[in-house]
Amino acid sequence: MPRVRVVVSDEKKQRWQDYVGETPEYDSVSDLVRKSVEQEINSESNSQMDQYEELYQIMEAVESLEKKHSRLQDSLDAHRQNSITKSDMDELESMIGEAIWEYANMIRDLDGNQDSSTEATDEK
Structure with a gap:
């Protein structure tokens, strides 16, 4: 399996080691880095998916408003034609x-x- 070397300051390495010692979710600093990177990637993907979903909902709402506007415009035009x-x-x-x-x-x-x-x- 390929390895990725990461260079960090002594303070940051110590902070990461302390966090691993306090958190049962991670077995080692390497495990912390691997899982953190995956979480970041997933959160970006999820964030993009959420943004696409929000955009889709906005587009649907705009289309609905356009349809309502068109119906109102047609109704108004018909009213104008029928009004005396x-x-x-x-x-x-x-x-x-x-x-x-x-x-x-x-x-x-x-x-x-x-x-x-x-x-x-x-x-x-």
């Missing part, structure tokens, strides 16, 4: 008023014609 402006309403009221007067005049004319017919029949 004040001038449209005024024009509609005017047209309805004219139609009512025309209808009333037509009824009056029919009543007038009926009265004439009735008078003509009564005269006979």
Whole structure:
């Protein structure tokens, strides 16, 4: 098995040896270094995976917001197309008023014609 040599200060070596003596998880300084390096690599990988997962969730949230925005925009556009402006309403009221007067005049004319017919029949 290949070996990796690490050069550290005497103080750091002593600190690592003290830590190994206090911690049952490690058998030796070499074991501490090996496991620490693996933990660092795994934590970086996990950290990157966590970042990718967070990025994916953010992208999904953005897509969801874009879909909602699109639906709201479509709804707003449809509402604008279906809404009546004040001038449209005024024009509609005017047209309805004219139609009512025309209808009333037509009824009056029919009543007038009926009265004439009735008078003509009564005269006979």
